[in-house]
């Protein structure tokens with residue numbers, strides 16, 4: 001039941017979230033030569049994210065960060081977990097992908113900043129986690145933040161993690177994917193993608209935007225294929241949603257090139273802030289539900 005009843009907690013937190021912090025994380029992630037799943041810089045980026053998230057949760061006994069090892073390639077996914085209090089068996093997942101790509105041949109020296117695709121998503125997750133920690137928020141359900149490896153080469157990191165969760169019988173009640181959040185290519189603010197996602201949860205996401213960010217306009221669209229990591233979770237039977245930066249074919253034209261830079265999205269993260277706020281409202285509304 002997607003009841004929205006945490007306004008007293010969520011509204012003040014949303015006001016604390018800052019585009020400038022999101023922008024700084026985008027700049028930091030863009031500074032790796034690339035974040036490709038097979039390169040040394042791709043491995044370094046994974047280690048950097050792990051350290052950033054570990055620092056944010058330091059001192060919280062209910063918090064942990066691990067790197068998920070993928071047997072067939074070097075870049076590890078990063079999973080941060082806030083263990084729930086009295087309903088910890090039910091899990092909420094917020095995801096983005098850490099890897100970047102430039103065309104069809106990314107090597108050690110290839111420049112692939114991936115500022116929008118998908119540093120913007122990882123940066124949005126980081127700002128959500130920072131804000132939750134700053135407010136000492138303690139969820140009843142377990143909340144997991146995931147920075148997936150190897151999305152660009154077939155959603156491979158999220159597929160291994162989603163299959164692992166399924167195999168272990170994890171009760172994942174909902175997944176939100178943030179992939180490309182900082183290029184406003186279309187008239188509306190947030191586009192909820194309706195293929196390879198869950199219709200009931202998509203309506204909840206729509207309601208969250210109307211409740212917490214009523215000034216935003218909402219659109220819907222379809223990818224026509226499994227266009228990001230939400231599809232890995234849908235494939236395992238979990239409810240997933242993907243709020244996206246633009247309508248189909250109006251997304252950032254610079255992705256997968258050396259020109260996917262923060263500067264090319266105006267050196268600001270105002271669009272990403274909308275998605276970070278949506279993600280926080282999603283995490284707290286679902287995270288606050290008891291057994």
Ligand SMILES: N[C@H](Cc1ccc(I)cc1)C(=O)NO
Pocket residue numbers: 117151152179222223227228247248249251255
């Ligand atoms: N294919 C996706 C990008 C992508 C996703 C949705 C739409 I509409 C257009 C483009 C990708 O590269 N994800 O990393």
Ligand SMILES: [Zn+2]
Pocket residue numbers: 117152255256
């Ligand atoms: Zn991509």
Ligand SMILES: [Zn+2]
Pocket residue numbers: 097117118151179180228
């Ligand atoms: Zn992407």
